[in-house]
Amino acid sequence: MDDHTDGRASGRTDPTDPVRAHARTLVDWSARVERGDDVVVSVGAGAHDLAVAVCAELGERGANVVTTYSSGELDRAYLRAHDGDFDADPPHELALYENADVVLRLSGPLNTTAMADVPGNRQAARARAHRAAREARLDTRWVSTVHPTRALAQQAGMAFEAYREFVYSAILRDWEALAGEMAQLKEVLDDGSEVRLVTERDSGPDTDLTMSIEGRIAVNSAASVAYDSHNLPSGEVFTAPYDTEGEVFFDVPLTLQGRRVRDVWLAFEDGEVVDFSAGANEDLLEDVLDTDEGARRLGELGIGMNRGIDRFTDNVLFDEKMGDTVHLAVGRAYESNFPDGEEEKANDSAVHVDLITDVSTDSHLEVDGEVIQRNGRFRWEEGFEPV
Amino acid sequence: MDDHTDGRASGRTDPTDPVRAHARTLVDWSARVERGDDVVVSVGAGAHDLAVAVCAELGERGANVVTTYSSGELDRAYLRAHDGDFDADPPHELALYENADVVLRLSGPLNTTAMADVPGNRQAARARAHRAAREARLDTRWVSTVHPTRALAQQAGMAFEAYREFVYSAILRDWEALAGEMAQLKEVLDDGSEVRLVTERDSGPDTDLTMSIEGRIAVNSAASVAYDSHNLPSGEVFTAPYDTEGEVFFDVPLTLQGRRVRDVWLAFEDGEVVDFSAGANEDLLEDVLDTDEGARRLGELGIGMNRGIDRFTDNVLFDEKMGDTVHLAVGRAYESNFPDGEEEKANDSAVHVDLITDVSTDSHLEVDGEVIQRNGRFRWEEGFEPV
Numbered sequence: 188m189d190d191h192t193d194g195r196a197s198g199r200t201d202p203t204d205p206v207r208a209h210a211r212t213l214v215d216w217s218a219r220v221e222r223g224d225d226v227v228v229s230v231g232a233g234a235h236d237l238a239v240a241v242c243a244e245l246g247e248r249g250a251n252v253v254t255t256y257s258s259g260e261l262d263r264a265y266l267r268a269h270d271g272d273f274d275a276d277p278p279h280e281l282a283l284y285e286n287a288d289v290v291l292r293l294s295g296p297l298n299t300t301a302m303a304d305v306p307g308n309r310q311a312a313r314a315r316a317h318r319a320a321r322e323a324r325l326d327t328r329w330v331s332t333v334h335p336t337r338a339l340a341q342q343a344g345m346a347f348e349a350y351r352e353f354v355y356s357a358i359l360r361d362w363e364a365l366a367g368e369m370a371q372l373k374e375v376l377d378d379g380s381e382v383r384l385v386t387e388r389d390s391g392p393d394t395d396l397t398m399s400i401e402g403r404i405a406v407n408s409a410a411s412v413a414y415d416s417h418n419l420p421s422g423e424v425f426t427a428p429y430d431t432e433g434e435v436f437f438d439v440p441l442t443l444q445g446r447r448v449r450d451v452w453l454a455f456e457d458g459e460v461v462d463f464s465a466g467a468n469e470d471l472l473e474d475v476l477d478t479d480e481g482a483r484r485l486g487e488l489g490i491g492m493n494r495g496i497d498r499f500t501d502n503v504l505f506d507e508k509m510g511d512t513v514h515l516a517v518g519r520a521y522e523s524n525f526p527d528g529e530e531e532k533a534n535d536s537a538v539h540v541d542l543i544t545d546v547s548t549d550s551h552l553e554v555d556g557e558v559i560q561r562n563g564r565f566r567w568e569e570g571f572e573p574v
Numbered sequence: 575m576d577d578h579t580d581g582r583a584s585g586r587t588d589p590t591d592p593v594r595a596h597a598r599t600l601v602d603w604s605a606r607v608e609r610g611d612d613v614v615v616s617v618g619a620g621a622h623d624l625a626v627a628v629c630a631e632l633g634e635r636g637a638n639v640v641t642t643y644s645s646g647e648l649d650r651a652y653l654r655a656h657d658g659d660f661d662a663d664p665p666h667e668l669a670l671y672e673n674a675d676v677v678l679r680l681s682g683p684l685n686t687t688a689m690a691d692v693p694g695n696r697q698a699a700r701a702r703a704h705r706a707a708r709e710a711r712l713d714t715r716w717v718s719t720v721h722p723t724r725a726l727a728q729q730a731g732m733a734f735e736a737y738r739e740f741v742y743s744a745i746l747r748d749w750e751a752l753a754g755e756m757a758q759l760k761e762v763l764d765d766g767s768e769v770r771l772v773t774e775r776d777s778g779p780d781t782d783l784t785m786s787i788e789g790r791i792a793v794n795s796a797a798s799v800a801y802d803s804h805n806l807p808s809g810e811v812f813t814a815p816y817d818t819e820g821e822v823f824f825d826v827p828l829t830l831q832g833r834r835v836r837d838v839w840l841a842f843e844d845g846e847v848v849d850f851s852a853g854a855n856e857d858l859l860e861d862v863l864d865t866d867e868g869a870r871r872l873g874e875l876g877i878g879m880n881r882g883i884d885r886f887t888d889n890v891l892f893d894e895k896m897g898d899t900v901h902l903a904v905g906r907a908y909e910s911n912f913p914d915g916e917e918e919k920a921n922d923s924a925v926h927v928d929l930i931t932d933v934s935t936d937s938h939l940e941v942d943g944e945v946i947q948r949n950g951r952f953r954w955e956e957g958f959e960p961v
């Protein structure tokens with residue numbers, strides 16, 4: 188009819204654009220979007236440019252899109268003004284996710300401490316009240332990813348331009364090849380019964396923690412729902428431990444509700460946290476552990492294997508995937524770690540908070556008494572020292 | 575517990591902030607939000623600051639919020655990439671609105687011509703396919719408002735600072751008092767059977783149009799759902815005409831899908847558009863009229879009465895409310911213009927496009943043969959000339 192009708196072809200204008208490549212990886216490799224899929228795209232306040240690229244990809248595939256808006260500033264304003272008595276699962280929110288096939292979360296904060304003055308118990312109360320909506324989201328082919336913003340660069344202590352390069356080098360990988368490497372560790376964990384983590388630290392107490400993984404399925408987290416993996420980037424192998432015993436120290440800080448929590452130490456008996464401490468903002472850790480019964484049990488043991496991530500950037504989505512790290516999450520376990528029909532064994536909680544420890548030095552990981560990683564080297568890698 | 579728990583009280587930090595006053599007017603006067611309401615807040619790409627204020631108001635009232643994101647750039651990317659064969663009413667979108675009590679649309683474009691190169695027929699096709707979602711939205715206590723952006727200032731030909739003042743002077747009014755003024759016109763229209771609009775223009779053809787309004791209820795549009803009024807600002811009295819006969823020329827331009835349409839002329843026979851022209855971008859007008867059967871019939875006759883709006887700003891939400899203007903919409907009629915049980919008489923269409931004419935000079939409006947407005951003055955106002 189006129190020159191405006193050729194729009195479809197010009198959708199792919201610049202194949203070298205990393206934002207467009209990110210969107211394609213997200214839509215095709217990660218979420219496996221197909222024609223007719225009902226997709227929710229959650230757009231962070233600073234993720235507009237990625238959202239434009241994702242919408243172009245979704246339009247090209249003939250998916251149906253609802254875009255939601257995610258902003259720490261909006262959440263802060265709402266939560267601070269609210270009296271804390273939250274309605275259980277508002278029906279509009281619940282129905283949105285119950286009817287979605289795919290949820291793509293494009294994180295992109297303008298200020299990573301936007302929520303710093305929101306009481307943690309208020310956030311936890313809303314999380315508890317909106318639990319079914321969370322379940323419904325997790326029942327979709329959901330994927331969380333990150334659009335680089337200046338706020339994230341600042342949190343990482345990096346220049347924006349360098350941070351962008353860091354993000355795209357972590358995301359635009361050969362995921363098929365990485366999935367092959369990770370399959371080796373999955374095999375060890377699937378065949379194993381007990382994991383032991385041992386570290387010695389000058390900066391805090393020693394770690395000696397044992398966990399059962401018998402009957403669990405390790406997930407080869409290759410940044411695709413086809414691998415039961417829901418983060419882009421990913422690059423970790425994780426499982427759902429239980430019967431945890433011993434003590435563990437996490438030397439990597441994390442940010443909870445906009446505030447930095449350092450030097451978390453947990454002591455477990457019979458699978459439950461019986462003592463804890465943190466070097467800063469311990470009250471936030473306490474809020475998390477007091478959320479519900481499941482918040483004191485482990486939901487995840489993850490082993491980072493993405494060596495494309497070459498530094499800590501104070502962002503759990505990247506940090507926990509870094510090679511030479513191990514993380515444990517208190518709270519909710521992922522059903523993907525359980526055989527069909529045993530999903531109800533998964534630790535149940537409204538929270539899932541990852542805690543990370545560096546295992547590049549003075550550390551080893553055992554499975555059924557056999558060392559499988561020492562000082563960051565796996566036993567199938569060069570440089571591995573068995574004793 | 576600590577000083578962060580006093581957040582609720584500090585929700586209202588600056589009562590003189592016009593953004594916060596706007597949010598309060600929207601939530602209280604316009605949408606009548608109450609505790610437990612399930613609210614969808616549609617956040618325009620440039621409306622973030624208003625959204626923060628609205629979320630604070632909604633939190634304070636204990637309403638439940640889902641925030642959606644509205645951006646011409648996302649829509650453009652999606653629509654241009656799509657092949658145009660849209661699925662009928664995606665269930666996640668439909669369920670979101672079917673389960674909402676209130677929809678607050680915070681418009682705030684970063685570029686009012688962001689959609690300029692999207693084919694109009696593609697937008698119309700999606701509007702047709704997503705018709706039930708639109709119906710569900712219109713079944714809520716929905717309100718559309720505008721956050722001032724530089725793009726809107728530019729479209730208005732104004733400096734940003736002056737435009738902000740313009741917007742807030744239109745929005746932050748004594749709505750109760752204006753509702754009283756408008757009640758007089760509502761009474762005339764409710765008692766009347768036929769409206770005739772007559773104008774003489776140097777710039778285009780003369781207007782002489784008659785419409786039946788028998789059996790219809792005029793809406794005193796006082797920017798509140800309590801008045802069946804869904805725009806903030808508002809300040810118009812509107813009804814749903816039928817059996818339209820004659821010709822009408824609209825000397826105020828409008829922007830359709832990012833492009834300017836000027837000098838629209840319509841000829842009606844038996845209530846339907848039988849001939850039309852436009853001075854620019856006539857193809858867009860044709861797309862609108864060809865959307866469906868109802869798109870060729872009138873859905874609205876509106877008479878602008880907000881004299882706080884003192885200039886055209888190329889934004890229908892403001893322009894159609896300006897004192898001394900009359901507008902007609904082709905397409906969908908509002909059910910609020912019909913007595914209970916007669917809503918099915920409302921003209922049905924996927925579109926509703928307002929067309930505006932200046933009646934400040936060489937114009938008059940008759941109801942049942944009696945002149946009720948001449949050259950912008952109503953018969954109950956000083957300066958009214960009956961002949």
